Amino acid sequence: MATTTQELINNAHKSPQPDICKIVFKVGCIVKTWPYQSDEDDNESNEPQLICEEIDCGDDQTRTIVSSFRSCTNTSSINVTSMVGERIMVVSNLQSADYIGFESHGSVLCGTDISSSSGGKVEFISPPEDNAIGDVVKFGLIARAGLYYQLGCGTTTTYDKMAKQK
Template sequence: MKRSALLLSAVVTGACAFAPAPRRNTHPQQASPVEAEGTPTDKKPKKKKKPQQQQQAPAEIDVSKLNIVVGEIKKAWEHEEADKLFCEEIDCGEDEPRQIASGLRAYYNVDDLVGRRVCVLANLKARKLVGFPSHGMVLCASDEEGGVVFVDPPTDAKVGDRVTCEGFEGEPATENQVQKKKIFEKVYPDLRTDANGVACYKGKPLAVGGGTCVASLVDAQVS
């Protein structure tokens, strides 16, 4: 009896060992509609983007960016190391006279300079010319034949008065802007005297008060 029970137990145990394992559910359980949709959240309304401010167009470069003023030469002498240069002290209506070097020794004598009224480009950065600190430039007219003459302001113009041009009103640029943007290099090709010797920018006279700036050379470049 005991032997029969042991055999029966062995048969049952073997059957369990070789019985197939219960099949797993290979299909993932689908989420319930509530789980699929998720719980609703309170979303803040999106702020509308403000339209970007229109960028201001860069200021047009013209003669108004040059600070040309009336000056009077108080002193002038020959540069000791440069054969072409005069050294000048020019009153431009500021606290102190400006020192400016001009390559005019081939065209003028010292006596021609002292006491003369001239047009001075006053918003150039100071730089040394053969060791002489020059702060500005005296405007002259030059022609293809090699002539060079001063551009003269009106006789009734006052020292420090600004030279203007009708149709090109505006404030002058800073010295740094003139250098960085190469303003003079862009403007001066349109600076010329007309058939009457009047200094013009794009055909419009350079003026101080009610008078115009003139030179004795016609159809000449002004620089």
């Protein structure tokens, strides 16, 4: 008997899921940004290596997140003032972390396409346009050893839908 995709989705939670399913990806919008540089920061170029962000993730309060660009090869693509209003993807269920006295409540997803002509430009991972702030984004089904897993949590957009946007 053939199994439909909908049946796989309905039964995905019954299968043991990989650890990545514990990560909650939410759609957020950057409300405010500011560079953070401590007296200990030896950045000679004066480009901010830590960016503080206030982000609306659809919760009762905005969350503060610190993004570090120390390891990025092309940080010139990060413009602190133009970040405000950007719709982004946030890992929202991370344990809070202290960055030099500033508490961070999540992580902003960024990536680079080193194979493109952008030269490894750091860019935000954008959510699908039809998702609202606070929506949880999941990443479809994967098959491994005959078992199907539903990646992510929530009831909104799948990775396949995001891929079609590009």
